[in-house]
Amino acid sequence: MxxxxxxxxxxxxxxxxxxxxxxxxxxxxxxxxxxxxxxxxxxxxxxxxxxxxxxxxxxxxxxxxxxxxxxxxxxxxxxxxxxxxxxxxxxxxxxxxxxxxxxxxxxxxxxxxxxxxxxxxxxxxxxxxxxxxxxxxxxxxxxxxxxxxxxxxxxxxxxxxxxxxxxxxxxxxxxxxxxxxxxxxxxxxxxxxxxxxxxxxxxxxxxxxxxxxxxxEGKEHELPVKTKAKPPRPEFRAAAIVAGSGEHAGKVLVRQRPATGLLAQMWELPHLLLPKDKAGWLAEHAPKEQGELAAMIGQMLEEDTGLLIRPRSWFTDADHIFSHIHWKMRFYLADLGEASGMLEEVASAAEYAGIAAEAASEYNVTDKLASHYRWIGLEDMETLPFPNLFLRILKQYWE
Ligand code: SF4
CATH class of the missing domain: 1.10.340.30 (Hypothetical protein; domain 2)
Structure with missing residues (x-):
């Protein structure tokens, strides 16, 4: 033919x-x-x-x-x-x-x-x-x-x-x-x-x-020829599910991502990218051993929100793969400003993280929040858009 x-x-x-x-x-x-x-x-x-x-x-x-x-x-x-x-x-x-x-x-x-x-x-x-x-x-x-x-x-x-x-x-x-x-x-x-x-x-x-x-020619399984793309770059992140108190009781703290870039304008649980020298912890350490990590999250959130955040206990680990980045995340439950669970560990780790432990007691819990943060209840999940990963974790949390 x-x-x-x-x-x-x-x-x-x-x-x-x-x-x-x-x-x-x-x-x-x-x-x-x-x-x-x-x-x-x-x-x-x-x-x-x-x-x-x-x-x-x-x-x-x-x-x-x-x-x-x-x-x-x-x-x-x-x-x-x-x-x-x-x-x-x-x-x-x-x-x-x-x-x-x-x-x-x-x-x-x-x-x-x-x-x-x-x-x-x-x-x-x-x-x-x-x-x-x-x-x-x-x-x-x-x-x-x-x-x-x-x-x-x-x-x-x-x-x-x-x-x-x-x-x-x-x-x-x-x-x-x-x-x-x-x-x-x-x-x-x-x-x-x-x-x-x-x-x-x-x-x-x-x-x-x-x-x-x-x-x-018996080549249907060999074709098409396609060179493999580079695997997504791993990023280790720690996140907090901060439970509100007082007028925010029953709510959790979420924030909106910037207007441009990855997941722009979507809502998420607050989290931080771990420095390279800390990144291995997620793989190498059990969640309970990570007081230092918890202190870092507390510090980051305090700087960003003006609230004193106390990571309390490990909640879960989760992954999300984008086309070029692989987020490996550890989620902690956290409270506002009160001692419990991991506090002692957090306090000692705070020195390492550059936070004076005694200074921690001077922080006051305030309602002053950066504008991209918000306290939300379950009903707000109907209107705010969340990426799948956070949707899953929040649903698990509310359940
Ligand atoms: S077009 Fe695809 S499915 Fe059809 S015979 Fe060829 S290899 Fe098989």
Whole structure:
């Protein structure tokens, strides 16, 4: 079979297969570009099953570009809570504001304008242009690169930008006339359901297996070639769950992260990054041995909040992995200014940490809090957005 015929076979069979089996997903209800845009952003790094309930809630709450543009950022983040990669939500809202200001709330049928929106990369541009407007633009993500690497037995490293560019050209050349939206979704669907990363289901379910070069050469498990990314850098952090007293009884102390950077504007339990020479403790020492660590948290919180915080006992350890950082966290229960549990240990460790132990007794508990701190009760969890890690720990705490 000639190369041209192999290509045509691929496009024709794949499209026919998709039109028969395509899943009934909420973002496929119509071709509204805003709906496509939201779904494509949510689906980045996230499984379809996970996205569906989030998508439905999000579209109910923000049914139009303008509704999203006008919403308070906290509400948008709250709707995204648990999905991770929160910069996606912030960028999506920034993009919605651009569309509202420049295009009167209507996503433009123009590749350059769509590509210029905040948070919209080449893949999302291709997905919006093809699915919403049926323009013959490729939409190449990891799934599509895997499928095409296998079908055409391409051995270039898909982690390299140059490989992506050449696969985009190839994908564009395969789009059947007038069927860009369905064809791109067919490619994604094949990658998601059949030509999966670890166990490609070539036989009997793949519609293009007859001419798939990797399968014919027995290389479907070797492809695609992808150099491994560096493992995330470990960071050791200590956190406190500070129980309120007096008018704040039954509440805990939380703080809002800065407006930019990792998890921007999300809420969290106060914590500190351990210096490198202390970091090994989390791995090497049992929680109870760590009076010095507890003293450091107390000191940091005192400097930041003006409150005297007394770490009392270990609560739990937890991990969170971002794409480039691995947080290894130890959580302590803490009280305001009263002696209990770890206090003696804390007091002696305080000298080491540069805090005069006797000075500790001079601190007064005040209500003066830095503006990014807040006392919250269980009911506030309904409105403030927390990253998954803190959500989990706080739920465990309230329980
Ligand atoms: S035959 Fe196998 S390797 Fe080839 S495209 Fe189909 S599932 Fe993927």
């Amino acid at each position: 000639e190369r041209q015929e192999v290509n045509e076979f691929f496009s024709t069979e794949l499209l026919a297969w998709y039109r028969q089996i395509k899943r009934d997903l909420p973002w496929r209800m119509n071709r509204d570009p805003y709906r496509v845009w939201v779904s494509e952003i949510m689906l980045q790094q996230t499984r379809v099953d996970t996205v569906i309930p989030y998508y439905n809630t999000f579209m109910n709450k923000f049914p139009t570009v303008k509704a999203l543009a006008e919403a308070p950022e906290t509400e948008v983040l709250k709707c995204w809570e648990g999905l991770g990669y929160y910069s996606r939500a912030r960028n999506l809202q920034a993009g919605a504001r651009e569309v509202t200001e420049r295009y009167d709330g209507i996503v433009p049928d123009d590749k350059a304008s769509v590509a210029g929106l905040k948070g919209v990369g080449p893949y999302t541009t291709g997905a919006i242009m093809s699915i919403a407007f049926n323009r013959p633009e490729p939409a190449v993500d990891g799934n599509v690169m895997r499928v095409l690497s296998r079908y055409f037995c391409l051995e270039d490293d898909i982690a390299k930008p140059s490989t992506r560019v050449s696969i985009e050209k190839l994908a564009a050349s395969l789009i059947p006339e007038g069927a860009a939206g369905d064809f791109n979704q067919a490619l994604m669907e094949l990658g998601a359901l059949v030509c999966t990363p670890k166990s490609p289901g070539c036989l009997p379910s793949c519609p293009v297996m007859e001419h798939c070069t990797a399968r014919l």
